[in-house]
Amino acid sequence: MTTSTTPDTPATPTVSAAPGTPDASVVTTAPTVGSLRVYGATLHYEVRGRGPLLLLIPGGTGGAASFDGVADALAAEYTVASYDPRGLARSPLDDPAAEQRVAEHAEDAGRLLDLLSPDEPARVFGSSSGAIAAVHLLTTRPDRVARAVLHEPPLVEVLPDAPAHRALIARVQRTFHAEGLMPAMAEFAAGLRGDGGTPEPPPRLALPPQAAARAERTMAGLPYFVSRIVPAFMSYAPDLRRLRALPHRLVLAAGHDSRGELPHRAVAFLADRLGQDFEYFPGGHTGLTTHPAEFAARMSEILHGEAAP
Structure with a gap:
């Protein structure tokens, strides 16, 4: 296995007020960008800040860019690493048709921990499907994880009505192959909302207006996400x-x-089954995008082990 790190052209730091973040003076700089060869793929990753490692595992198709609104605030106290999961955005697969497995995605996260924090366990935050990868990482390599924060992993196999959600996943796949991406996305979004899976017009993606390149990558990754990530991750127990x-x-x-x-x-x-406390973040499933400053502040509190407000 080989690794390479290519730093961006150094940028002039800027300081801006960001009320509600861990530090109201947020220093914004270009991250250091690198690539990591793993089995079957090359991962694009970004690192900024200083301190103990915090690995951010994205869900959906947003990749590392989905953390742009929180990474600089968190970088005041952590070395923050984010990345594009295999097959998405800037992390190409060697075989574009390869089936996806949660265990392989978790192993990718573990490889990044080994590279960026070889001597100390790291903090990990995962969102949605990224939180499912973080679950597997925690259970298979607990020595590498100091604290794992899992935001809304759709672990439907733990639910008593899991068969209904298996039927949803199968329905989404049939719709994708028979009718195409947008009808399948409408079916999937309706099922996640819990309204019985009744198709509605495709949901509008909540993306920052200035992020044209990110929007293009997000849309380009949707067929892969719907056809390979959704069935593999939502069947994970x-x-x-x-x-x-x-x-x-x-x-x-x-x-x-x-x-x-x-x-x-x-x-x-799942929290009830495990007898765990349950924490809340601002916003909904996409609170990371819709409430970035508040989300970063809440993440900092939780990583420090502070009680829920």
């Missing part, structure tokens, strides 16, 4: 025995505004 053995390293969380939606239900039910 976590190892509850191992999770129960790691209560002080595991934080389960959801959005204030997503009650009743499938990912919120799944993580709340």
Whole structure:
């Protein structure tokens, strides 16, 4: 395995007020960008800040860019690393048709930990499908994870009505192959909202207006996400025995505004099964994008182990 790190052209730091973040004076600089060869793929990753390592694992198709709104605030106290998961954005697969597995995605995250924090366990934050990868990372390599914060992993296999959600996943796949991407996305979004899976017009993606390149990457990754990430990740069953053995390293969380939606239900039910406290973040399933300053502040609190407000 080989690694390479290519720093961006150094940028002049700027300081801007960001009320609600861990530090109201947020220094914004260009991250150091690198690539990591892993089995079957090359990962694009970005690093900024100083201090203990905090690895951010994205969900959906946003990749490392989905953390742009929080990374600089967190970099005041952590070395913040984010990346594009294999097959998405700037992390190409060697075989574009390769099937995806949660275990392989978790191993990718573990390789990044080994590269960026070889001597100390790291803090890990995962969102949505990225939180599912973080669950597997925690249960298979607990020695590398000091604290894992899991925001709305759609672990539907823990729910008592799991067969209904398996049917949703199968329905989304049939719709994708028979009717195309947008009808499948509408079916999937309706199922996540918990309204019985009734298709509606495709949801509008909540992206910053200035992020044209990110929007293009997000849309380009949707067929891969719907056809390979969704069925592989939403059929994943976590190892509850191992999770129960790691209560002080595991934080389960959801959005204030997503009650009743499938990912919120799944993580709340898992917390109950494990006897874990349950934390809240601002916004809903996409609070990372819609409430970035508040989200970063809440993440800092939770990483420090502070009680929920």
